[in-house]
Amino acid sequence: MRLSRYFLPVLKETPSEAQIVSHRLMLRAGMIKQASAGIYSWLPLGYRVLRKIETIVHEEQARAGHIPLLMPTLQPADLWQESGRYDAYGPEMLRIRDRHDRDMLYGPTNEEMITDIFRSHVSSYKDLPLTLYHIQWKFRDEVRPRFGVMRGREFLMKDGYNFDLTKEDALHAYNRHLVSYLRTYERMGLQAIPMRADSGPIGGDDTHEFLVLAETGESEVFYDSEITDLKFGDREIDYDSHAQCRAVLEEFTSRYARTDETHDEALFNEVPEARRRTARGIEVGQIFYFGTKYSEPMGAVVQDADGASVPVHMGSHGIGVSRLLGAIIEASHDERGIIWPEGVTPFHCGIVNLKTGDAQADAACEQLYAALRKHGLDPLYDDTDDRAGAKFATMDLIGLPWRITVGPRGLKNGVVELTSRRTGESEEMSPEAAVARVAAIYGVA
Amino acid sequence: MRLSRYFLPVLKETPSEAQIVSHRLMLRAGMIKQASAGIYSWLPLGYRVLRKIETIVHEEQARAGHIPLLMPTLQPADLWQESGRYDAYGPEMLRIRDRHDRDMLYGPTNEEMITDIFRSHVSSYKDLPLTLYHIQWKFRDEVRPRFGVMRGREFLMKDGYNFDLTKEDALHAYNRHLVSYLRTYERMGLQAIPMRADSGPIGGDDTHEFLVLAETGESEVFYDSEITDLKFGDREIDYDSHAQCRAVLEEFTSRYARTDETHDEALFNEVPEARRRTARGIEVGQIFYFGTKYSEPMGAVVQDADGASVPVHMGSHGIGVSRLLGAIIEASHDERGIIWPEGVTPFHCGIVNLKTGDAQADAACEQLYAALRKHGLDPLYDDTDDRAGAKFATMDLIGLPWRITVGPRGLKNGVVELTSRRTGESEEMSPEAAVARVAAIYGVA
Numbered sequence: 001m002r003l004s005r006y007f008l009p010v011l012k013e014t015p016s017e018a019q020i021v022s023h024r025l026m027l028r029a030g031m032i033k034q035a036s037a038g039i040y041s042w043l044p045l046g047y048r049v050l051r052k053i054e055t056i057v058h059e060e061q062a063r064a065g066h067i068p069l070l071m072p073t074l075q076p077a078d079l080w081q082e083s084g085r086y087d088a089y090g091p092e093m094l095r096i097r098d099r100h101d102r103d104m105l106y107g108p109t110n111e112e113m114i115t116d117i118f119r120s121h122v123s124s125y126k127d128l129p130l131t132l133y134h135i136q137w138k139f140r141d142e143v144r145p146r147f148g149v150m151r152g153r154e155f156l157m158k159d160g161y162n163f164d165l166t167k168e169d170a171l172h173a174y175n176r177h178l179v180s181y182l183r184t185y186e187r188m189g190l191q192a193i194p195m196r197a198d199s200g201p202i203g204g205d206d207t208h209e210f211l212v213l214a215e216t217g218e219s220e221v222f223y224d225s226e227i228t229d230l231k232f233g234d235r236e237i238d239y240d241s242h243a244q245c246r247a248v249l250e251e252f253t254s255r256y257a258r259t260d261e262t263h264d265e266a267l268f269n270e271v272p273e274a275r276r277r278t279a280r281g282i283e284v285g286q287i288f289y290f291g292t293k294y295s296e297p298m299g300a301v302v303q304d305a306d307g308a309s310v311p312v313h314m315g316s317h318g319i320g321v322s323r324l325l326g327a328i329i330e331a332s333h334d335e336r337g338i339i340w341p342e343g344v345t346p347f348h349c350g351i352v353n354l355k356t357g358d359a360q361a362d363a364a365c366e367q368l369y370a371a372l373r374k375h376g377l378d379p380l381y382d383d384t385d386d387r388a389g390a391k392f393a394t395m396d397l398i399g400l401p402w403r404i405t406v407g408p409r410g411l412k413n414g415v416v417e418l419t420s421r422r423t424g425e426s427e428e429m430s431p432e433a434a435v436a437r438v439a440a441i442y443g444v445a
Numbered sequence: 446m447r448l449s450r451y452f453l454p455v456l457k458e459t460p461s462e463a464q465i466v467s468h469r470l471m472l473r474a475g476m477i478k479q480a481s482a483g484i485y486s487w488l489p490l491g492y493r494v495l496r497k498i499e500t501i502v503h504e505e506q507a508r509a510g511h512i513p514l515l516m517p518t519l520q521p522a523d524l525w526q527e528s529g530r531y532d533a534y535g536p537e538m539l540r541i542r543d544r545h546d547r548d549m550l551y552g553p554t555n556e557e558m559i560t561d562i563f564r565s566h567v568s569s570y571k572d573l574p575l576t577l578y579h580i581q582w583k584f585r586d587e588v589r590p591r592f593g594v595m596r597g598r599e600f601l602m603k604d605g606y607n608f609d610l611t612k613e614d615a616l617h618a619y620n621r622h623l624v625s626y627l628r629t630y631e632r633m634g635l636q637a638i639p640m641r642a643d644s645g646p647i648g649g650d651d652t653h654e655f656l657v658l659a660e661t662g663e664s665e666v667f668y669d670s671e672i673t674d675l676k677f678g679d680r681e682i683d684y685d686s687h688a689q690c691r692a693v694l695e696e697f698t699s700r701y702a703r704t705d706e707t708h709d710e711a712l713f714n715e716v717p718e719a720r721r722r723t724a725r726g727i728e729v730g731q732i733f734y735f736g737t738k739y740s741e742p743m744g745a746v747v748q749d750a751d752g753a754s755v756p757v758h759m760g761s762h763g764i765g766v767s768r769l770l771g772a773i774i775e776a777s778h779d780e781r782g783i784i785w786p787e788g789v790t791p792f793h794c795g796i797v798n799l800k801t802g803d804a805q806a807d808a809a810c811e812q813l814y815a816a817l818r819k820h821g822l823d824p825l826y827d828d829t830d831d832r833a834g835a836k837f838a839t840m841d842l843i844g845l846p847w848r849i850t851v852g853p854r855g856l857k858n859g860v861v862e863l864t865s866r867r868t869g870e871s872e873e874m875s876p877e878a879a880v881a882r883v884a885a886i887y888g889v890a
Contacts, residue, residue, distance in 0.1 A: 007512050007575060009566035033562055036521040036549070041562055044577075047515045067452050070492045072599045073518060073582055074551075076481040091544045096551075099536045099586045104481070106519075106541075117478055117486055121454035130452060132489075137518055137582070141544045154517045 001347065002369075003382045007044050010394055020216045022329035023148030025338050029398045031325070038145025038153030045398060046325065048346035050156065053324050054135055056187050056343065057158050064180040064239045066131040066160055071113050073137050077103035079112040082298050092140045106139035111294050111316055114161045118312070119300040125165045128302065128312070131173060133160030135321060147216075150282070150326035158319040163312045165304060167291065168242075170313035174206060174289045175245035177317040181210055181285055182232040182252065184319065188328060189341020192284050193227055194252055198261040206289040206315075209259060211281030214330040221281040223257040224271045259283075282327045289315040338399030339421050342442065347380035348372070349438050350400040352391045354407030356383055364406050364416070364431060371435045375444045379404075396421065402441065404434050446792065447814075448827045452489050455839055465661045467774035468593030470783050474843045476770070483590025483598030490843060491770065493791035495601065498769050499580055501632050501788065502603050509625040509684045511576040511605055516558050518582050522548035524557040527743050537585045551584035556739050556761055559606045563757070564745040570610045573747065573757070576618060578605030580766060592661075595727070595771035603764040608757045610749060612736065613687075615758035619651060619734045620690035622762040626655055626730055627677040627697065629764065633773060634786020637729050638672055639697055643706040651734040651760075654704060656726030659775040666726040668702040669716045727772045734760040783844030784866050787887065792825035793817070794883050795845040797837065799852030801830045809851050809861070809876060816880045820889045824849075841866065847886065849879050 009030040018024040026032045031046030042050055058068065074096065080086035086105075094106040107113070114132060122130065135158045145153050162173035178194060185192035192210035211221055213228075230252055238244050256271050258264065259281070268276060294300065295311040304310050320327075332339045340346065349372060353365045365381060372379040380400060382391045388407075395403050405417040405426075415428040418437060429437070439445040454475040463469040471477045476491030487495055503513065519541065525531035531550075539551040552558070559577060567575065580603045590598050607618035623639060630637035637655035656666055658673075675697055683689050701716050703709065704726065713721060739745065740756035749755050765772075777784045785791065794817060798810045810826060817824040825845060827836045833852075840848050850862040850871075860873040863882060874882070884890040 005510065007514075007566075007572075007577060030566070033565065035517050035558060036519075036547070039517045039519055039521075041517060041558065042515040043562070044512050044514045047513055047579075050515065065450065067489050068492055069452075069489045070487040070495065072480050072484045072486060074481075074484055074584070074599055076484075094541065094543065096539065096541050098539065099588065102481070113480060113486065116480075117488070120478065121452075121475070127452075132452060134492075139519070143544065154519055 001378065001380050003380060004384050006380070008394075008398070009043065010397060018148060020147050020150070020330070021333060022150065022216075022326040025329055025333060025397070026148055026325065029338060032149065038142055038151070040149060040152060040154075045346050049325055049340070049344055050322065052344045052346070053188060053321055054156075057135060057184055057319055057321060060180050060184040060187070061133055061158070061160065063183075064131075064176055066133050066180075068134060069132055070134045070136060071107070071110050071117075073106055073139070074104050075107045075113055077105055079116055080105065083112045083115075083294055084297065085112070092142065094139045094141045107136075108138055108140045109316070109318075110134070110136075110159055111161065112298070115294045115298045115300045115314070118163055119298060122163070123302055125302045125304045128163055128165050129169055129173060131160055131162040133158060133317075148326055149322045151218075152322065155320065156322040158321055160317045162315050162317070163300070164314070165302065165310070165312065167313050170289055170291070170315055171206070172242045172245060174287055174315050175242075175249045176239050177287045177315075178208065178252070179237055179239070179245050179248045181287070181317075181319065182248070185210065185212075185284065186232050187343045188324065189343050190284070190324075190328060190331060191228065193223065193257055193281070195221060195223070195257040195259050195281075196253070196262050197259060197286060208253065208287055209283050210285040211259065212284055212327045212331055213279050214282050214327065215280055216330050217280035217282040219281050219283060220260040221258070221279055222260075222263050222268050223277050223279070224255040225275040225277050227252075227255045227257050282323075282330060283320070284324055284327050285317075285319040287315065287317040289313075333399070336393070337397035340399045340401055342401050345401055346398070347400050348377040348402070348442055349379045350395045350403040351379050351381040352388070352395060352403060352405045353381070353383055354388050354405060356385045358408050360411050361406055361408055364411055368404055368406065368416070368431055368435060371431075372438060375435070375439045377438065377442060377444065402438055404438070406431075446823065446825050448825060449829050451825070453839075453843070454488065455842060463593065465592050465595070465775070466778060467595065467661075467771040470774055470778060470842070471593055471770065474783060477594065483587055483596070485594060485597060485599075490791050494770055494785070494789055495767065497789045497791070498633060498766055499601075502580060502629055502764055502766060505625050505629040505632070506578055506603070506605065508628075509576075509621055511578050511625075513579060514577055515579045515581060516552070516555050516562075518551055518584070519549050520552045520558055522550055524561055525550065528557050528560075528739055529742065530557070537587065539584045539586045552581075553583050553585045554761070554763075555579070555581075555604055556606065557743070560739045560743045560745045560759070563608055564743060567608070568747055570747050570749045574607065574609050574614055574618060576605055576607040578603060578762075593771055594767045596663075597767065600765065601767040603766055605762045607760050607762070608745070609759070610747065610755070610757065612758050615734055615736070615760055616651070617687045617690060619732055619760050620687075620694045621684050622732045622760075623653065623697070624682055624684070624690050624693045626732065626762075626764065627693070630655065630657075630729065631677050632788045633769065634788050635729070635769075635773060635776060636673065638666075638668065638702055638726070640666060640668070640702040640704055640726075641698070641707050642704060642731060653698065653732055654728050655730040656704065657729055657772045657776055658724050659727050659772065660725055661775050662725035662727040664726050664728060665705040666703070666724055667705075667708050667713050668722050668724075669700040670720040670722050672697075672700045672702050727768075727775060728765070729769055729772050730762075730764040732760065732762040734758075778844070781838070782842035785844045785846055787846050790846055791843070792845050793822040793847070793887055794824045795840045795848040796824050796826040797833070797840060797848060797850045798826070798828055799833050799850060801828055803853050805856050806851055806853055809856055813849055813851065813861070813876050813880060816876075817883060820880070820884045822883065822887060822889065847883055849883070851876075
C-alpha cells in the first residue's frame, strides 16, 4: 500500500478520553474511531489487524477439526425463554422489539441458538463428535463501557460449541480447545495463561480463562512463576488423541494460576515463596464444560448405540477477537507507539523514502515495494512528501515490526537501512539483501 | 473435508414455507436455517459460499484501489438526525433504545456514519480522491420478509463511499465502480446488467442497478437483446484512467435497459422490435452519485487548492452479498439441485467412494483427496457408508461443479470417473489425470 493513497488518520494529540495505553495508541494510530459509547468503527489500519487475528483463529480452528458457520446478530427472545436465561440475564442484554412487536435481542452469546440448530438437524450419536463455531459481532450493554475495544459494547468474538455423546468425549473437546487456544495466542505473539475460573452466567463446573499479563488488566491474578516458562511452540498434536490433548492440559494447568475470583490463599501458599507472583491480567478467552445444562431443557438429544435417547454433553469456548487488539498492544508497546508481533502486523514492513521526488530514491523505493509484494508481502510505502522525522514518528506509532529506510546518501553506497521496531537496531545492506531478510523473517523467502 | 466429519444437514423433503427455488434449495442443501422471520443462520455449506463471495468482492475492491474498513452494526440516532433521514426513514429502520435510553438504530446503510468519519479526519483536497468501503451486516425491518436470503431482514452488504473534490472526479468514481462491479459479478459466474434506476431514499440523479435475469426476479425489466452479448472478460483496465472507465460505462449502458421504475415506452420503441425484450430481474447491486447531499448538511468539507472550503462530492455503491447466493442459485440450478459456478463453489470437487470399506477404493479416494489438497483445492470427500444413489443425490443437490467417482470396478481398469454437474457428462480417466484436469479447471495445475 502506498501511504499517499491510504487512509491513515494518525493523531498528534493524545486523546483525553482514553485512560489506558492501548486505547490511546489505537486512537492515535488511526485504528479506530468511536461511533458511540463502547461502539467503534474500525478504520483501515485497525481493520487489517482485526482480519489478521480472525484469520489466525479460523486457521487454528480448522486445524483442530472445528467447523465454521455463522449465526445472526439478532436472536428471537423465545429461544432464551426456553433455556430460562431471558429473565436471568440482566440489563446487559440489549432487548429489541421489531415492527410487529416481537421480542428480540442482540446476541451476547449463542448457546441457545446453536443448541436449536443442533436439535433441528442431529439425532444420532453417529454424527458426533461435533464442534461448531462462528466469529460474529455480539453486544453487551455495559453500564460504563471503557478502555476502548477492551470493554466495548459491540464486540467481535469467536464462540464455539462442542456436542458429544459422553462426558468423557466432552472433556476431550474441552482439552482440545485448550490446546488449540494455546497455539492461537502464541501465533499472535501473546503468552496467555490458562487459569481456573468462575463460570458466571454460562454455567458449568469446568472452566479456564486465558489471561495475558499486563499492568492494566482488570483481574488480579496469582500464579506460580514456573508457568511463564511454558511454551507451546511448534509441537505437532493429534487433536483426535485424548491422551495427547490431556497431557497438554495437565502440563499447562498443573501449576497454581488463578484469578481473584477463584484464588485460594492456602493453596497458593503451598507454592515456594520465591515462585509466588501477583500481577494483573487481561482475559482474552474462556473455555467451559457445562454438560447437559442447555441440552436437557432444550431437548438436544441423540439416540445412542442402544437406541436410547440421551441429552448431549456440551461446552462453549470463546476468544475475544476485537479485545485481542487491545490486549496485544497492552503487552507490546513503548513510549513511541505500538510494536506489532509479526503474526498480526497490519503491514509486514514499512518503506520510508527520505527524499520523495529524488529520482534515484523514488526508483529504489518502487523496486523494494515491488520485490516485497512479489514475495506475497504487504509493505506500507511512505511515498508522501512529509519530512523524515514525521515519517519515522508515524512508522513508530503504527508499530510495523520492520522498516526499510531509503535515502540518496545510502544509495550512493548501494545500501538501504533495515530497522527493527522492537530493538531499534539498524543495519545497512543492499536493497536485495533487505528484501531477502524480510522475506525470511516472514517465512516466504 | 471428509463428509463423515462435516455438518451437512441436507433435507429430503421440500420445505413448504419456501416459495422460490433458491430458498428451497438452500434449505434442502443444508446451507441456511431460519432463526426468525427474515433472519438466518448460515450453516457450514452456506457460510463457505458467503465467504467466497466476500473474498471476490474484497479482491475486486482492492484492484479498484478502494480501502476496506468496518463500521459497527449499531448507530447513534443523532447522526441520522443531522442528515434529516431519521424521521424520513420509515418503519423499515429498526430503532433501539439502550439501557441509558439513548436512541440507536441497526444500520440499514452507512452514508451518515462514513461522512462523519470523513469529516473528522480529512480536511485537505490533497487527501482526495478517497473511496472507503465495508462488508457488514445490515438490518431492514421488512414488513413481510420472504424468498429466503433474497429479501431477509438481517443481510450482508458491501457498501462503498467515494469522496471527491469535483463532480467530474466523483463521476469517475461512479464509472470505476461500474467497471469493478462488472468484473465482480462475472467472477461469480453471473451476468448482471446495469440498468438506469430510481434513486429512492439514498437520493441523487445518477444511479444504475445491476440486475440478474431470472424468472423469479422482483422487477420487470425491459432491454435491448444486444446487451446480453456484452462480456467484460479479462480486459485489463487502468482504474485511474477516466477515459478507460468512461468507455466501459458507455459500452455497457448505451443500449436500452431499464426496470419498470424508469421504463420509458417511447424510448424502448426506438429499439428494433426483434431486439426488444421483457423479462424479470433480481437486483444484486446499485451505484449512486449524489453530489453534496450528505456533505453539505453534515459539513464534510475540504480546503481546495485556493484555500476555499468546499463540500466534497460523494456517491455510494452497494453489492448485496448475502442476497447474491440466492441470485446465483436462481440463475444456475436444475431439477436435481444447485449448479455452482466454479468461482463461488463451496468445495471445488466432490469425491464419491462407491464402496466405503473396500481397501482399494478407500486408498484411491484418500490419494485423490490428498492430491487435490496438495494443489490448494478443497474437495468434499463422501467417505460415509451411504449407498451410491444417496451419495450422488447429495452431490447433485449441493451442486459441486465436478465430481470424481471411485469404485472397485473402475479401479480394476485403473480409472475413475470425472463428471460435470452442469452437463452431466462423465469421462473415465486415471486418478492422476482426474486430479490434473480439476487443477487445470481451477487454474492451479
